[in-house]
Amino acid sequence: MPKHKPKRGAPSIDMTAMTDVAFLLLTFFMLTAKAKPQETVVVDTPSSISETKLPDAGTLTITVSKEGQIFLDMAGSHTRMSLIDDVNSRYNLGLDDQEKLKFANLGGFGVPRKQLKKYIDLSPTERASYKSEGIPVDTADINNSELADWIHNARLAQFRMKQEGKVKDEYVMVVKADKDTPYPAIEKVINTLTDINVNKFNLITSLEGGAKKEGEE
Amino acid sequence: MAEIAQDTGGGKQKGKKVRSKKMSTKIDFTPMVDLGFLLITFFMLTTTLAKPQIMALVMPDKDVDKEDPPPPVKESKVLTLLLGADDKVYWYEGITDAKLDSTDYSAEGLRQVILNKMDKVKGIFGMEDYKKKNKEGVEEDLKGSYINVIIKPMRESRYKNLVDALDEMAITKVRYYVILNVSDLEREFVKNPAGGLKFSAEEQLDAATN
Numbered sequence: 001m002p003k004h005k006p007k008r009g010a011p012s013i014d015m016t017a018m019t020d021v022a023f024l025l026l027t028f029f030m031l032t033a034k035a036k037p038q039e040t041v042v043v044d045t046p047s048s049i050s051e052t053k054l055p056d057a058g059t060l061t062i063t064v065s066k067e068g069q070i071f072l073d074m075a076g077s078h079t080r081m082s083l084i085d086d087v088n089s090r091y092n093l094g095l096d097d098q099e100k101l102k103f104a105n106l107g108g109f110g111v112p113r114k115q116l117k118k119y120i121d122l123s124p125t126e127r128a129s130y131k132s133e134g135i136p137v138d139t140a141d142i143n144n145s146e147l148a149d150w151i152h153n154a155r156l157a158q159f160r161m162k163q164e165g166k167v168k169d170e171y172v173m174v175v176k177a178d179k180d181t182p183y184p185a186i187e188k189v190i191n192t193l194t195d196i197n198v199n200k201f202n203l204i205t206s207l208e209g210g211a212k213k214e215g216e217e
Numbered sequence: 218m219a220e221i222a223q224d225t226g227g228g229k230q231k232g233k234k235v236r237s238k239k240m241s242t243k244i245d246f247t248p249m250v251d252l253g254f255l256l257i258t259f260f261m262l263t264t265t266l267a268k269p270q271i272m273a274l275v276m277p278d279k280d281v282d283k284e285d286p287p288p289p290v291k292e293s294k295v296l297t298l299l300l301g302a303d304d305k306v307y308w309y310e311g312i313t314d315a316k317l318d319s320t321d322y323s324a325e326g327l328r329q330v331i332l333n334k335m336d337k338v339k340g341i342f343g344m345e346d347y348k349k350k351n352k353e354g355v356e357e358d359l360k361g362s363y364i365n366v367i368i369k370p371m372r373e374s375r376y377k378n379l380v381d382a383l384d385e386m387a388i389t390k391v392r393y394y395v396i397l398n399v400s401d402l403e404r405e406f407v408k409n410p411a412g413g414l415k416f417s418a419e420e421q422l423d424a425a426t427n
Contacts, residue, residue, distance in 0.1 A: 015246035022253035029260035046377040048384045050272040064376070174271065179377035183300070183370040186379065190396070194276050202271040205380060 040073070040108035040132065041065045046179035048205035057169035060154055061204075062147075063108060064177035068185030069134025070147055071110035074154050078166045080104040083157040087150075093117055110134045113146055137188045142195045152196050173201035272383060277395060293341055296334045296366050298327070299403060300382060302373030307407050310334065317410040322381045331366070331389045338363045366394040369403065 041063055058075040065071070074080060081104045088095045091113055095103070099120045110132040111119045122130060138145040154171065161167045173193065177186055193201055281287075292311040299307040301319070306327055309315035320326040342363075368382050379396070386394045 012243075015250060019246050019250050019253065022250055022257065025257050026253050026260070029257060045269070046380040048270065048272050048380055049387060050270050050384070052271050052273065053268045054271050176269075177376045179375065179380070181376040182372070183374045183376065183379065184372050186376050187370070187398075190276065194279050197279075199276045199278055200273070201276075202273050203380060203383075204269050205272050207270050208384075 040071050040110060041069070043176060043178040044180075045176060045204050045206050047208040049208050050205055051207065054174070054202070054204070055172055057172050058158065058167055059174045060151065060158075060171040061108070061174045061176055062151075062189055063110075064175070064181050064185050064189060065110075065134070066178040066180050068182060069110055069132060070137060070185075070189065071108045071132065072135060072147070072150055072154075073108035074158075074171065076158070076161065076167055077104040079154065079157045079161045080106075082160055083154050086153055086157065087113070095120070112136050137192055139188050139191045139195075142192070145192060147189070148192045148196050151192070151198070155198075173198055174204055175201055176204040272380065272387075274383070274396075290365050294338050294363065294365050296331065296364055297403075298366065298368050298382060299399060299407060300368065300370040300374040300378040301407060302371070304375075304378060306330075306378075306382070309406075310337075315406075317406055322378070322385070327382070327385050328389060331364070331385060331391065335363050335389070364391060364393070366391050368394060368396045369399045370396070371399050371404070371407070 043063060043065060058079070060075075061073045063071040063073065074083070081100060084095065084100045084103045087093065088100065093113065093116055095117055099117065102120050103116075106120065109116070109119060112133065112135065115133075119127070119130065119132075135147045135150065136145070137147045142148050151173075158167060158171045162170060175186075175189060175193075177189075193199075292313065295311055297309055297315075299309075301307055304322060305319050306322065307317055307319045308327075308330055309317050318330075320330055366386065368379070368386075370379050370382075383394075385391075
């Protein structure tokens with residue numbers, strides 16, 4: 001019997017498996033990073049010293065553009081489905097199941113209720129260039145305000161979903177506005193929110209560069 | 218290591234048979250894996266950093282409890298900020314014989330106004346330094362509890378002005394502040410500062426509950 005000779009030379013490791021994992025992860029992160037829904041309107045948020053991060057819970061975002069148009073976006077397709085079901089039957093928007101499903105995955109929108117069907121039926125590219133006129137607000141008569149109605153019903157829908165165990169938390173209210181938005185537009189949103197007893201909400205800001213904490217003498 | 222066997226074209230030129238070298242077809246994957254992990258790290262970091270910052274805001278309840286109204290505030294403690302056009306802040310103290318002054322949002326502007334007011338109130342009331350130990354046992358100055366700030370953004374102001382004003386509240390640690398609507402009187406006051414602010418007690422209450 002010949003003797004076993006110990007192998008000489010550098011041991012080589014098969015890297016294939018590791019490469020596979022690495023690129024799988026890479027693909028995953030790239031896709032999730034890009035999966036962010038398209039912004040319906042671009043806003044440049046003002047800076048502040050606040051370092052609190054947006055919580056992970058579902059958010060209901062009210063975006064106010066530079067021109068003062070109001071857009072809404074809510075997280076959670078279950079909630080959105082329940083919301084549009086409710087709104088559709090209440091105001092006879094004439095949406096079919098296909099359109100409701102589209103709404104559930106739509107992202108932000110800023111059209112009056114009557115134009116919602118038309119807006120949903122647009123193709124994604126058409127939607128990107130669509131001139132939204134914003135959600136109508138009526139601060140004098142809260143029952144007539146579409147914004148108040150949307151927010152109220154969305155919170156109810158989220159609450160229903162919470163009871164069914166599909167979501168964990170109630171909505172965190174977020175107001176996102178451009179730094180050049182005139183104050184009256186913000187005032188409308190704040191008044192609407194306090195009118196429907198939402199007294200606690202969050203303003204989105206970006207971190208101030210090189211802010212110094214002073215005032216402590 | 219990562220060499221690819223090349224067919225040397227002039228192999229037969231010297232009449233000798235040249236054996237093509239036996240080469241390994243194995244490619245070293247190490248740089249590729251390095252690059253892969255580098256990109257993973259990049260994407261992981263950017264996705265978590267993309268979370269926006271928020272600033273919590275609590276508004277007072279619209280329905281004021283008539284039976285049990287909130288306690289009145291001492292006039293001398295009140296500082297009213299009127300956020301005006303072109304990044305200007307008009308401010309006045311109290312309501313009786315109020316004098317309108319204006320400043321900007323810089324650290325030397327609005328912040329000094331607030332800090333001066335704090336010192337002034339402290340002087341008037343001869344307060345002890347509000348110092349309290351926080352959870353970690355470190356003494357914290359609670360100067361921010363001395364004063365009440367009313368923020369009134371005017372129609373001409375921008376959203377940035379409001380956020381800047383709220384930011385100053387956070388920086389100077391003012392604990393009691395509120396956002397209210399500008400009254401007609403105040404609008405007149407800004408236009409004509411010499412005219413003074415002629416609030417009657419009821420009007421002030423109106424303005425406060427608006």
